[in-house]
Amino acid sequence: MxxxxxxxxxxxxxxxxxxxxxxxxxxxxxxxxxxxxxxxxxxxxxxxxxxxxxxxxxxxxxxxxxxxxxxxxxxxxxxxxxxxxxxxxxxxxxxxxxxxxxxxxxxxxxxxxxxxxxxxxxxxxxxxxxxxxxxxxxxxxxxxxxxxxxxxxxxxxxxxxxxxxxxxxxxxxxxxxxxxxxxxxxxxxxxxxxxxxxxxxxxxxxxxxxxxxxxxxxxxxxxxxxxxxxxxxxxxxxxxxxxxxxxxxxxxxxxxxxxxxxxxxxxxxxxxxxxxxQIALPQPPRAFDFVEVAGEDLAPVEDLLNKLGFSFGGGHRSKPVRLWRAGDAHVILNEQHRTPGTRLAGLGFVVGDAEAAADRALAIGAPPAYRRTYEGEYPLPTVSAPDGTGVYWNSQSAADSWLSEFEGGESPETPGNLQGVIDHINLAYPWQEFDEAVLFNTSALALDAAPSADLPGPRGLVRSQVMRTADGAVRIAMNLAPPTAPLQPRHIAVRVSDAIAAARAAKDRGLSFLPIPDNYYDDLNARFGLDPELLADLRALDLLYDRDEAGAFIHFYTPMIGDVFFEIVERVGGYDGYGAANAPVRLAVQRSDGQ
Amino acid sequence: MxxxxxxxxxxxxxxxxxxxxxxxxxxxxxxxxxxxxxxxxxxxxxxxxxxxxxxxxxxxxxxxxxxxxxxxxxxxxxxxxxxxxxxxxxxxxxxxxxxxxxxxxxxxxxxxxxxxxxxxxxxxxxxxxxxxxxxxxxxxxxxxxxxxxxxxxxxxxxxxxxxxxxxxxxxxxxxxxxxxxxxxxxxxxxxxxxxxxxxxxxxxxxxxxxxxxxxxxxxxxxxxxxxxxxxxxxxxxxxxxxxxxxxxxxxxxxxxxxxxxxxxxxxxxxxxxxxxxQIALPQPPRAFDFVEVAGEDLAPVEDLLNKLGFSFGGGHRSKPVRLWRAGDAHVILNEQHRTPGTRLAGLGFVVGDAEAAADRALAIGAPPAYRRTYEGEYPLPTVSAPDGTGVYWNSQSAADSWLSEFEGGESPETPGNLQGVIDHINLAYPWQEFDEAVLFNTSALALDAAPSADLPGPRGLVRSQVMRTADGAVRIAMNLAPPTAPLQPRHIAVRVSDAIAAARAAKDRGLSFLPIPDNYYDDLNARFGLDPELLADLRALDLLYDRDEAGAFIHFYTPMIGDVFFEIVERVGGYDGYGAANAPVRLAVQRSDGQ
Known part of the structure; x- marks a missing residue:
């Protein structure tokens, strides 16, 4: 046509x-x-x-x-x-x-x-x-x-x-x-x-x-x-x-x-x-394959992941790239690029047909991306999102494809190590790029848009729009930041089966969380009339909590490193949200830097 | 209360x-x-x-x-x-x-x-x-x-x-x-x-x-x-x-x-x-007293005003300040400030009671302003607009007050010199400051808001809001520029009785106007079926034209000097607008710089 x-x-x-x-x-x-x-x-x-x-x-x-x-x-x-x-x-x-x-x-x-x-x-x-x-x-x-x-x-x-x-x-x-x-x-x-x-x-x-x-x-x-x-x-x-x-x-x-x-x-x-x-069949992603964080020196991220309970998955055999994992949650740390800062640079997805997914995205007009691969490396078809984030598709599981390129890692099953999956990725956009990103996620990634919400932050309203697969296996929470505010950091949320235990273990390893105001826990109690023991745990561990008709949500945030931070989440029962009610507290606390 | x-x-x-x-x-x-x-x-x-x-x-x-x-x-x-x-x-x-x-x-x-x-x-x-x-x-x-x-x-x-x-x-x-x-x-x-x-x-x-x-x-x-x-x-x-x-x-x-x-x-x-x-009686302005342009070196503005047909009104007897005038339109050029660039820095108004106007503005919360005055100089009560523009009130006419402080000027009645009044001032604001400026104009200047309009420019929509006195003697056209566009310049519109003659005289004196595309005149003709002689004059002189049920509007713009330019306007019959239909052409032409 x-x-x-x-x-x-x-x-x-x-x-x-x-x-x-x-x-x-x-x-x-x-x-x-x-x-x-x-x-x-x-x-x-x-x-x-x-x-x-x-x-x-x-x-x-x-x-x-x-x-x-x-x-x-x-x-x-x-x-x-x-x-x-x-x-x-x-x-x-x-x-x-x-x-x-x-x-x-x-x-x-x-x-x-x-x-x-x-x-x-x-x-x-x-x-x-x-x-x-x-x-x-x-x-x-x-x-x-x-x-x-x-x-x-x-x-x-x-x-x-x-x-x-x-x-x-x-x-x-x-x-x-x-x-x-x-x-x-x-x-x-x-x-x-x-x-x-x-x-x-x-x-x-x-x-x-x-x-x-x-x-x-x-x-x-x-x-x-x-x-x-x-x-x-x-x-x-x-x-x-x-x-x-x-x-x-x-x-x-x-x-x-x-x-x-x-x-x-x-x-x-x-x-x-x-x-x-028709161009080609859409390939809705089945799962996150990995998330890539790039920077010149990612030692602070490694320290953070280590304290969170991630296990070291090895160094790449030919590139300055290292893998950290928490069960099926793979975080790739890429020091190939010389640009300063620390940023979320790439997203990998598992799909039915990786080549077809990339071809379709290119045919629809996604910008091509170029990834250096060496002899014997597992090829991942790729395009660039409009904001420059790399998108990679894999028809295989990590274990059956690129995982073996990483050498010298410890077993992820070591007792005490964090086990989880990537629950969602949170990406912030300037207002001029938001609609374009929605279209990219719809057209190239085959995700669907959920209704959007406005969250009040100390620098203005933040529009939040979740794009996801029907089964919720892949979710991207998009934030549109107010024009005058600095762009928000991006974060990676890892879902675990027991966030309280994960928080306690991470604190024991010396990780400091975002400190949450005491007033927040008084309000939680007013709103939900929580069990005193649970409330005491939440307060002592700086955990956030939300509840709806279907279940509950327990989560916490790590400090920021460059433009990236991590969130650990637990979904209890059928809770399907993202703790939006807690976002104003998170935004206020991140801004005030815990002072 | x-x-x-x-x-x-x-x-x-x-x-x-x-x-x-x-x-x-x-x-x-x-x-x-x-x-x-x-x-x-x-x-x-x-x-x-x-x-x-x-x-x-x-x-x-x-x-x-x-x-x-x-x-x-x-x-x-x-x-x-x-x-x-x-x-x-x-x-x-x-x-x-x-x-x-x-x-x-x-x-x-x-x-x-x-x-x-x-x-x-x-x-x-x-x-x-x-x-x-x-x-x-x-x-x-x-x-x-x-x-x-x-x-x-x-x-x-x-x-x-x-x-x-x-x-x-x-x-x-x-x-x-x-x-x-x-x-x-x-x-x-x-x-x-x-x-x-x-x-x-x-x-x-x-x-x-x-x-x-x-x-x-x-x-x-x-x-x-x-x-x-x-x-x-x-x-x-x-x-x-x-x-x-x-x-x-x-x-x-x-x-x-x-x-x-x-x-x-x-x-x-x-x-x-x-x-x-009640704080004090509002003092709606009767007329513009003067407009002040400030800069380190205003010789290009003097050259421009000279070519437009303004007469030199003299130098201030104690300050590096010079007056140019076109009949009752007074433009003060102020080189006291050492900041580079050329900008519209002050607005003077004639009111019934200047002291009361300033006191009222201060009581309502206008920021105070400080103006150096010397012994024997005519005092003008003053405040600062929220954007820093100086606002001055005068209970007398210029001739009965500050005009005599300027020495060595030529007679404004010299044949051939431009005669006019200030028709309106056009001020651009970033979006964050627009509402505040509307309130200032309402509360401190006692102007009323007319309905606003959105004008398409090459860098986005420009919201235009006129604030004026009921009789139209004082009008301020406010523009809200798109967030990503550079702030628009401000301009001073002088009303004359014959804009075609004024344009011809200025061209003869060597002034170059903003060149207007030929396509514009073809469209004018399609819209209005103009008299061929008038159309030819408009085209030859790069003039803009608008018409409504009440009358017509003929106007042209000078090139920009720093962040300031001038407009010469003629109102035919009861035309009460500002040539909004021509703003897109003006904005496009100013952006392309006539190339």
């Missing part, structure tokens, strides 16, 4: 935008008139540039508020239209978008709208131009795509059809099934946008909060299915007004945008069994 | 917040339990700190979801309450806020709610604690203050009263006049918050978008009047949940918060003729 994008999705000037669209791999663009008006380049120059870049100008959006008006206004509107058709001729654009009138319409009658649009179409025909008529969600008389189709049918001109925009249909809760009743020859154009489930006025929602497909809560797969089943064969075009994307780097946003379209068309193909359109 | 503020309005840890509230001058605080829980300090330490700082703990907010529940839940809730009353005893807080149940209520009957609240009040009485019951806008059964009052009346306990929150009343559109029917002895507490006129779900609106009084669109003056007429004599307390204030400097936000309360109580006193409560 051909891909297109409205220039209004992107930041910068028109020429920059066109270069970015071409570099990302789009087939075409929708040009918003305001972008042309603010450009020094003539329409002829823009036309020639698009031709050189291999971009088709799929749509031009020059004016609004045409139909349903009185006679003098119609005359004036036709004059305006003629002037814009002249521009389109110079630009080489032959399809114009016309939104339903929101301002000047005074006549509700569809017959009048049809007659006036017919007149416009006849004028357009003189220029070889088609008109795609779109029902805006807040159109004065026409706000439902079924009404725009009725008017187009009434007008009955070969060069007049409808433009569908997923936002305008789904934001109003209109059933998209009716799209299949539209004559496919009159389905002129398709604009796609996702959006979060906000309960706010539809105009502000549309103008500020649209998202790329896969980032919001609209059922775009179902929507696109109806459009394709109706017989639409034009481009899939993105029209996403979003305050963030208007500000972010234009090339990165264009690549991000194309990734969303590829994911959507792939997912739609999968839903409908259209195998020829 | 006593002033108070909820700690949840502010960023940081509890101890920092308390210090900031005291430094700003608040009389008391509402402590949110979550702030205490995250603090290492014991309740006794917080109590002692508040005592030392002179802050009364007016309210404590420890738990929610109490009433309208089944018996087992009630028993559990009373256990929770007792635990929190113990904390309050240690804290020395004797009034508890209880919000209406949003989650666990299953019984809608007000009699049951009253009975259960009565039981709670009796328990609280053992601790000497009162309960202030508040109807949350999204309470399950109780969401209207009239219902919370009815329940309080039914329960009939001396230590049970209502808490009113302007947000919960006004967001639901409930008539606040009914407040006067409440027994004043049962008006226990008052929380004040403003909010923008958003059409969104009331919970998100409340949690993220509340504003301090004077910054939103609620009629808080009317609301507070009803509360005071009802006989309430407790503190005026701010409870403002706002994503921005949670992130900004705690001391600055606390000062900003207190300014909003002072403004509100003053305005309410004025509305009701309560002279003893």
């Amino acid at each position: 051909r891909t297109s994008i409205a220039t209004v999705c992107l930041s910068g000037g028109l020429v920059e935008k066109l270069h970015a669209c071409a570099a990302a791999g789009f087939d075409g663009v929708e040009i918003m008139d305001s972008d042309l008006i603010a450009a020094y380049e003539s329409p002829e120059e823009i036309r020639a540039l698009c031709a050189r870049l291999g971009l088709r100008i799929d749509l031009f959006q020059p004016f609004r508020d045409f139909e349903g008006v009185d006679e003098p206004t119609l005359t004036e509107n036709l004059r305006r239209a003629r002037a814009k058709f002249e521009v389109m001729k110079r630009l080489g654009a032959n399809m114009m978008l016309l939104c339903s009138n929101v301002a000047t319409a005074t006549i509700a009658d569809p017959e009048v709208a049809a007659e006036q649009l017919g007149t416009l179409a006849d004028l357009a025909a003189e220029y070889g131009i088609s008109i795609a008529y779109e029902a805006l969600a807040w159109g004065k008389y026409v706000s439902d795509y079924r009404d725009s189709w009725k008017i187009v049918e009434l007008a009955d001109r070969a060069n007049l059809g409808v433009c569908l925009d997923s936002f305008h249909v789904l934001s109003r809760g209109h059933d998209p099934a009716g799209i299949e009743a539209i004559d496919p020859d009159k389905l002129f154009f398709l604009q796609l946008a996702d959006a979060p489930a906000f309960d706010m006025d539809v105009l502000s929602w549309s103008r500020h909060h649209r998202l790329f497909p896969g980032e919001g809560s609209f059922d775009l797969t179902g929507f696109l299915s109806h459009v394709l089943l109706a017989g639409y064969r034009g481009p899939l075009s993105l029209e996403v007004f979003n305050d963030t994307f208007r500000q972010t780097d234009v090339r990165r946003t264009a690549a991000h945008a194309l990734r969303s379209l590829r994911w959507l068309s792939d997912r739609t193909a999968a839903l409908n069994g259209w195998e020829e359109l | 006593r002033t108070s503020i909820a700690t949840v309005c502010l960023s940081g840890g509890l101890v920092e917040k308390l210090h900031a509230c005291a430094a700003a001058g608040f009389d008391g605080v509402e402590i949110m339990d979550s702030d205490l829980i995250a603090a290492y300090e014991s309740p006794e330490e917080i109590r002692a700190l508040c005592a030392r700082l002179g802050l009364r703990i007016d309210l404590f907010q420890p738990f929610r979801d109490f009433e309208g529940v089944d018996e087992p839940t009630l028993t559990e809730n009373l256990r929770r309450a007792r635990a929190k009353f113990e904390v309050m005893k240690r804290l020395g807080a004797n009034m508890m806020l209880l919000c209406s149940n949003v989650a666990t209520a299953t019984i809608a009957d007000p009699e049951v709610a009253a009975e259960q609240l009565g039981t709670l009040a009796d328990l609280a009485a053992e601790y000497g604690i009162s309960i202030a019951y508040e109807a949350l806008a999204w309470g399950k059964y109780v969401s209207d203050y009239r219902d919370s009052w009815k329940i309080v009346e039914l329960a009939d306990r001396a230590n049970l009263g209502v808490c009113l929150d302007s947000f919960h009343v006004l967001s639901r559109g409930h008539d606040p006049a009914g407040i006067e029917a409440i027994d004043p002895d049962k008006l226990f507490f008052l929380q004040l918050a403003d909010a923008p006129a958003f059409d969104m779900d009331v919970l998100s609106w409340s949690r993220h978008h509340r504003l301090f009084p004077g910054e939103g669109s609620f009629d808080l003056t009317g609301f507070l009047s009803h509360v005071l007429l009802a006989g309430y004599r407790g503190p005026l307390s701010l409870e403002v949940f706002n994503d921005t204030f949670r992130q900004t400097d705690v001391r600055r936000t606390a000062a900003h918060a207190l300014r909003s309360l002072r403004w509100l109580s003053d305005r309410t006193a004025a509305l009701n003729g309560w002279e003893e409560l």
Whole structure:
């Protein structure tokens, strides 16, 4: 399917935008008139540039508020239209978008709208131009795509059809099934946008909060299915007004945008069994394979893991890379890179078919990554997440693949050593990169988004969004930090069967935890009326506690080393959360550094 | 009236917040339990700190979801309450806020709610604690203050009263006049918050978008009047949940918060003729007195003004300060400060009583400013705007006051010299400082806010908010720049009677304007069908044009010098806008620097 994008999705000037669209791999663009008006380049120059870049100008959006008006206004509107058709001729654009009138319409009658649009179409025909008529969600008389189709049918001109925009249909809760009743020859154009489930006025929602497909809560797969089943064969075009994307780097946003379209068309193909359109089967991860921490000198991390009860799993036979493990929780410490600091640098996943997972991620547009492997080493297919984190896939278990490359380790079964699995990874993002990361986790990692929550911290609200597999074996908790706060550290949560015993053993080995205020335990007691012995243990060991209908959660945090820290968690019964109620305390305590 | 503020309005840890509230001058605080829980300090330490700082703990907010529940839940809730009353005893807080149940209520009957609240009040009485019951806008059964009052009346306990929150009343559109029917002895507490006129779900609106009084669109003056007429004599307390204030400097936000309360109580006193409560009469400005541009070397600005047609008004007799003027538009160039760059540093206003204007601004909490004046110089009372811009008031015209301090100038009436007045000043703010600046302009400058608009620029949306006097003699256009974009320059718009002649003369003198794309003129013609001669003039002179029902607007921009530029505007007929439709072109062109 051909891909297109409205220039209004992107930041910068028109020429920059066109270069970015071409570099990302789009087939075409929708040009918003305001972008042309603010450009020094003539329409002829823009036309020639698009031709050189291999971009088709799929749509031009020059004016609004045409139909349903009185006679003098119609005359004036036709004059305006003629002037814009002249521009389109110079630009080489032959399809114009016309939104339903929101301002000047005074006549509700569809017959009048049809007659006036017919007149416009006849004028357009003189220029070889088609008109795609779109029902805006807040159109004065026409706000439902079924009404725009009725008017187009009434007008009955070969060069007049409808433009569908997923936002305008789904934001109003209109059933998209009716799209299949539209004559496919009159389905002129398709604009796609996702959006979060906000309960706010539809105009502000549309103008500020649209998202790329896969980032919001609209059922775009179902929507696109109806459009394709109706017989639409034009481009899939993105029209996403979003305050963030208007500000972010234009090339990165264009690549991000194309990734969303590829994911959507792939997912739609999968839903409908259209195998020829499908990229490859998604490979939801079965488990974490490992987590990689990188830094110049990771001795403090080794000391921390040792005190936590991790066992040393050996040094890599050919690289300055060391393994620490707590049962099935593998932490790789990588000192190959010379950059200072300590950071979470990579995530490994066990999947059914590692090659297919990587190929699919690359086909959807994930940035490729390069990993030095040496003769005889187990190859792990890899890509880079948009923030630079390495992603690795493994079709085998660690024991059957790379584990044997590490030499000189102790047995993880040594009595007293911590036994566990990676419960979740917590990653923080600056606000400009959050939506892109959600899409990457959906499209490349095949994780699903759980509902998000806002957690109050001392530097502002932190938005928390968990992405996970259905069985919970892989969970990534994403945090969106407030713009003015420093980026939060990332952390690795290891799940054990007895967090109290793990904490006691770690304290005995000399590990200092984040100290938790006494007031917190008084509140715990007020909220839950805990058993005094349990409360005393929690208080003495600086443990955090949460409870819901299904079970309980006991957890604690290590101090930070560079931008990384660890959390030990225990899930009692069916507790399925992450101790969100304790996050404000954790954030406050981390900030005050225990003082 | 006593002033108070909820700690949840502010960023940081509890101890920092308390210090900031005291430094700003608040009389008391509402402590949110979550702030205490995250603090290492014991309740006794917080109590002692508040005592030392002179802050009364007016309210404590420890738990929610109490009433309208089944018996087992009630028993559990009373256990929770007792635990929190113990904390309050240690804290020395004797009034508890209880919000209406949003989650666990299953019984809608007000009699049951009253009975259960009565039981709670009796328990609280053992601790000497009162309960202030508040109807949350999204309470399950109780969401209207009239219902919370009815329940309080039914329960009939001396230590049970209502808490009113302007947000919960006004967001639901409930008539606040009914407040006067409440027994004043049962008006226990008052929380004040403003909010923008958003059409969104009331919970998100409340949690993220509340504003301090004077910054939103609620009629808080009317609301507070009803509360005071009802006989309430407790503190005026701010409870403002706002994503921005949670992130900004705690001391600055606390000062900003207190300014909003002072403004509100003053305005309410004025509305009701309560002279003893009023600070001083507001002094709306009659005109701009001058604009001050500061920098180390302002020769490029002098060259620019000279080419624009300004006349040299002389050098100050004792300071490195020079005057340029275009009729009544005075621009002061100040080279006293050694900081590099060129910036708009001060605004002068003509008012009825300059001393009273400055005293009032200081009493409301404007930061004082210090201006070196020498013997025999005309004194201008002054304060500093929160962003550091100097504000000066003058009870006289320039000719009758400071103008004679400038020597050696040419006559402004020299033929060919530009004649005009300052039409408006355009000031850009980072997003963290925008609301504070709106409040300053309202409270200290006595300007009113016009509706705001979002303008698309190449680096993101720019929010534009005009603040003005009713007659339009003084207008300040405020811009909120996108977070990632560099702060926009500020500009000074001078209104003339013939912008085309002014542009032609300036071009003849060698001034280069911002070059405007040709596409813009094609679009102007399409939109307005302009007279060809006018269009040719506009195109040849790089002029911008706008039109509405009332008239037209012709304007142009000079290049930027440091962070300042000038605009020449002509208003034809009753045009009252600012050429907002042209802002995207201006922003795009300024960014591309004419390339």
